[in-house]
Amino acid sequence: MTSPTRTHDAPPSRTFDQWWRDAVVYQVYPRSFADSNGDGMGDLPGITSRLPYLADLGVDAIWLSPFYTSPQKDGGYDVADYTDVDPRFGTLADADELIACAHELGIKVIADVVPNHSSSEHPRFQQALLAGPGSPERDMYVFADGKGEDGELPPNNWTSIFHGPAWSRITEADGTLGQWYLHIFDTTQPDWNWENPNVHDLFQNVLRFWLDRGVDGFRVDVAHGMVKPEGLPDATVTAEGLVDIPEGEAPIYFDNDGVLDIYREWRPILDSYEGDRMMVLEAWIPEHRVPLYIGDDVAHQAFSFGFLQATWGADTIRAAIEQPLAQAGAVDSPTTWVLSNHDLIRHATRYGFPPDYQFGEGLARDERSNTVLGLRRARALSLVMLALPGSAYLYQGEELGLPEVADIPDELREDPAHKRAGVPGRDGCRVPMPWKREAPALGFSRTGESWLPQPPEFADLAVDVQQDDPTSTLEMYRKALHLRQDLGLGRSEEPIEFLDAPDGVLALAHSGIIVIVNTGETPVDLAEWSGIGQAEVLVSSDALETGELPANSSAWIQRL
Ligand code: GLC
Numbered sequence: 001m002t003s004p005t006r007t008h009d010a011p012p013s014r015t016f017d018q019w020w021r022d023a024v025v026y027q028v029y030p031r032s033f034a035d036s037n038g039d040g041m042g043d044l045p046g047i048t049s050r051l052p053y054l055a056d057l058g059v060d061a062i063w064l065s066p067f068y069t070s071p072q073k074d075g076g077y078d079v080a081d082y083t084d085v086d087p088r089f090g091t092l093a094d095a096d097e098l099i100a101c102a103h104e105l106g107i108k109v110i111a112d113v114v115p116n117h118s119s120s121e122h123p124r125f126q127q128a129l130l131a132g133p134g135s136p137e138r139d140m141y142v143f144a145d146g147k148g149e150d151g152e153l154p155p156n157n158w159t160s161i162f163h164g165p166a167w168s169r170i171t172e173a174d175g176t177l178g179q180w181y182l183h184i185f186d187t188t189q190p191d192w193n194w195e196n197p198n199v200h201d202l203f204q205n206v207l208r209f210w211l212d213r214g215v216d217g218f219r220v221d222v223a224h225g226m227v228k229p230e231g232l233p234d235a236t237v238t239a240e241g242l243v244d245i246p247e248g249e250a251p252i253y254f255d256n257d258g259v260l261d262i263y264r265e266w267r268p269i270l271d272s273y274e275g276d277r278m279m280v281l282e283a284w285i286p287e288h289r290v291p292l293y294i295g296d297d298v299a300h301q302a303f304s305f306g307f308l309q310a311t312w313g314a315d316t317i318r319a320a321i322e323q324p325l326a327q328a329g330a331v332d333s334p335t336t337w338v339l340s341n342h343d344l345i346r347h348a349t350r351y352g353f354p355p356d357y358q359f360g361e362g363l364a365r366d367e368r369s370n371t372v373l374g375l376r377r378a379r380a381l382s383l384v385m386l387a388l389p390g391s392a393y394l395y396q397g398e399e400l401g402l403p404e405v406a407d408i409p410d411e412l413r414e415d416p417a418h419k420r421a422g423v424p425g426r427d428g429c430r431v432p433m434p435w436k437r438e439a440p441a442l443g444f445s446r447t448g449e450s451w452l453p454q455p456p457e458f459a460d461l462a463v464d465v466q467q468d469d470p471t472s473t474l475e476m477y478r479k480a481l482h483l484r485q486d487l488g489l490g491r492s493e494e495p496i497e498f499l500d501a502p503d504g505v506l507a508l509a510h511s512g513i514i515v516i517v518n519t520g521e522t523p524v525d526l527a528e529w530s531g532i533g534q535a536e537v538l539v540s541s542d543a544l545e546t547g548e549l550p551a552n553s554s555a556w557i558q559r560l
Contacts, residue, residue, distance in 0.1 A: 019108060020217065020278040020300055021334045022490025023060040023391045024481055029342045030067045030089055031075060031451060032432040033396055035441070040449030042432065044090035048098045050435075051105055053463070057399060057474075058481030061108035063219050063280075065342060067095070071121050073188040074416050075342070075430065077112075077221060078119035082206040092213075099214045108216035110280070115203050115262070116225035117189040124202075125190050128181075130173050140199060142182035142191045144232060155180055157234045158253060159242045162186050163421035166243075166253075182232075184225060184253055186416040194226045194262065203262075204269060211273050223281035223293070223302070224250060227258035248286050255285045263298040280336065280393075287323060294331045301336050303393065307385065308339050309359040312351060312377055314506040314519050318498060321388065321508070325496065334390035334490075339382060341395045346429045349404035351377035368406070373552065375401050379473055379541035380517050380554035384506075386480040387515040387556055389492045394477075397433055400461045401473035404428040408452060427452055434462040471543065479539045483556065487511055502529065505549075513538065517554035524549045526557070534560040 034046030044067060054062060066076035067089040076086070085095050102109050118125060124140050131137035133145070144155035146169060154167035161184055168187045172178035182191045192199045207218065235243040235252040243251045263279070270277040281293055281302040293299050304327075310320035324335035339347040350357070352374020378401065385392055405428045410418070415425030432450045435443030437459050441450040459465075466472035484490055492511040499507040504520025514535070518524050526535060527547045535557040537544055542553035549555055 018276050018278075018300075019060065020276065020280070020391060022389070022488075023108070024058065024386070024484070024490070025061040025063050025110060025280075025391060025393045026054055026057070026059040027063045027065065027341060027393060027395045029065045029075075029396055029430055031065075031072075032430050032444075034433065034435070035445035035449070038445055038447035038449065039088070040441075040445055040447070040451045041088050042444070043088065044085065044094040044098050048094070048101050051098075051101050051107065055105040055107060057478055058485060059107065059394070061110055061216065062102060063110040063393070064112060066112045066114060066221075070119055071188065072414070073119065074186055075414065077114055078117075078121075078186070078189050079114050080119040080121040080123075082113075082118075082202075083209045096213060103214065109214070110217040110219050110278075111210050111215045112221055113203070113206060113210075113218045114221040115192065115194075116222040117183065117185060117191045120188045120190055122190075129170060132172065133179055136198075138179075139196050140193055142193050142228065142232075143179045144182070146180050151177070151179070155182075156232050157237060157241075157243075158182070158184070158232075159237075160185060160420070162417040163423070182228075184222075186420065188416070191228075192226070194228075194258070200262070200265060204265065207266060207269050211270070211277060215277075216275065217270075217278035217280065217300075220279055220281045220299070222254075223299070224255045224259060224283040224285045225253070226262060227256045228253050229256055248288070250285050250289070255283070255289055257292075260292060260298055263293065267297050267299070287327065290327060291331045294333045301333050301391065303338050304335050305338065307337055308344065308347065311357075311359075312355070312519055314501070314504050314517070317381070317384065317517065317519065318506050318508075321384075321496070325389075328390060335388075336391050336393055337385045337388055338393045339378070339385060339395075340398045340429070341393070342430055343426055344429060346378075346395075346402055346404040347381065347398065348375045348378040348401050349406075350374065351381065369403070371403050374403065375473070376542065376552040379476060380552055383476065383480055383539065383541045383554045383556065384515055384517050386477075386484050387489050387510075387513065389490060389496070389510065391490065395429075399474050399477040400434070400463065400466060402431075402434075402458065402461060405431045405452070405455050407455070412452060414452075431455070431458070434458040436464045437462040476539065476541060480556070483538055487513060489513070512558060514557050514559065515554065516549060516557065518549045518551055521551050523551060526555075536560055 031042050033042045034050045035042050036045040068079045069081035069084045069086045070076045070078050099109050127137040128141050145151050147153040158166035160166045167180040169180045170178050183189050238244050245251050278300040281299045283302050293302050304324040307320045310316045328335040349369045352369035352371050408427050413427045415427050418425030431452045432444040440448030442462050444450050466474035489511050494510050497509045501507040505518050507516045525548050538556040540555035542550045
């Protein structure tokens with residue numbers, strides 16, 4: 001399957017009632033948000049009980065990471081039943097209740113859909129194992145004969161994102177060694193065969209199932225996956241033997257044009273429902289490919305991952321703002337801004353790494369970050385993000401300034417990447433939320449259980465400590481979210497104006513406010529800066545007692 005290159009010379013007319021265009025979406029990682037039944041793992045009733053907190057914080061929508069039936073080999077991104085709730089998280093009735101309560105509070109609900117792979121415990125995969133080569137059951141997944149005399153070598157040289165080979169050989173029902181199946185991720189996550197129309201039907205029904213239950217949209221997992229190149233050719237590999245990612249391209253098994261046809265199938269389904277149902281894609285693809293995925297007949301938006309990779313500095317941050325804004329203009333869909341999610345080192349820790357830190361390279365999670373500096377910079381950058389036009393995706397706990405937890409004992413780590421390759425993995429950003437300073441499991445679970453241990457430093461970051469403290473990260477987020485709403489910052493269509501500013505300072509103006517971030521090492525005197533004149537500080541990431549914007553901080557100001 002191929003698709004033509006899209007052009008954008010005639011943007012469609014639009015209205016601003018499309019809520020997602022400027023929404024602040026809060027990602028809830030269900031395992032770690034709030035545990036209502038005391039088993040140490042978060043659940044849907046727990047989330048429902050905390051919705052008033054989110055309404056009060058000022059978010060427009062929540063995105064729920066998977067809560068479906070799953071053996072939890074990859075934190076629920078290994079789905080065994082897409083249309084049921086895992087008993088660990090509750091029941092379908094609990095999901096209905098959550099959606100209804102969120103809607104009553106004016107909060108939209110985005111569900112996660114995981115179409116690249118299922119769990120190996122999915123009944124369809126189990127049937128495929130039993131049915132044998134060449135059967136329709138086996139054709140639901142990507143099975144292939146091995147190479148070598150006895151098929152003892154994998155069908156090609158692809159490696160898994162979680163390290164090691166991307167193929168595993170099965171034992172056939174008669175006990176002989178048999179075919180191989182593809183798993184771009186863990187061995188417990190076999191890839192669906194999107195060449196098979198039955199896979200298309202299955203997922204269309206999944207979408208309808210959740211749309212019927214009232215969800216307002218979907219976050220599509222590995223949205224650039226699904227369609228594999230014809231003939232499953234070998235990839236070029238790096239010196240380490242890993243699938244290469246050539247400059248300006250995605251790995252061979254991602255970002256194949258055929259995947260766009262899946263969104264062309266899904267979009268009319270979403271459009272056939274009342275209300276603005278949307279989809280946002282998790283697609284780690286080169287920037288120049290993003291516009292193909294966004295438009296009236298494909299997805300509404302895609303995560304823009306450039307901003308979170310910006311190194312600390314006025315020029316780098318400016319470039320990371322300009323690029324997605326230019327792209328948003330080209331596709332007529334406001335950009336998305338993201339700083340953290342459940343796969344990344346929390347940004348309060350990332351921005352405390354030494355200056356030579358390159359995103360995704362160099363430093364392991366366990367290496368020490370300057371957490372004081374990291375938090376200051378994280379607050380400053382979050383405030384910049386929340387002023388920008390477009391939608392902002394927050395990850396639970398960033399509003400508390402939570403750091404990455406580095407010292408989780410290995411035996412408690414659950415990330416399959418850790419299990420496969422011994423790397424620290426992503427558990428450090430998934431540690432349960434601290435709600436109350438003086439409570440068992442910091443209020444996460446009434447019994448004191450928590451599936452990952454919370455470090456002592458989480459106590460002082462608990463919600464009840466930060467609430468009503470005007471200097472806290474939580475109150476900074478709350479204030480910014482409410483101001484953003486009141487001033488219509490997210491939906492501004494005015495071009496952003498970058499102002500002349502002292503070295504190391506980035507200043508931009510739009511919608512009547514000026515956003516300044518001081519990435520330098522010395523304070524900037526706002527009163528003496530002629531570009532600003534007399535001004536009122538609306539919100540700042542650090543105290544501005546003497547009219548100076550300290551190093552590593554930011555502010556929103558209004559000219560008087
Ligand atoms: C996405 C998810 C990640 C998961 C992977 C495989 O990248 O965000 O958590 O491990 O897909 O489903």
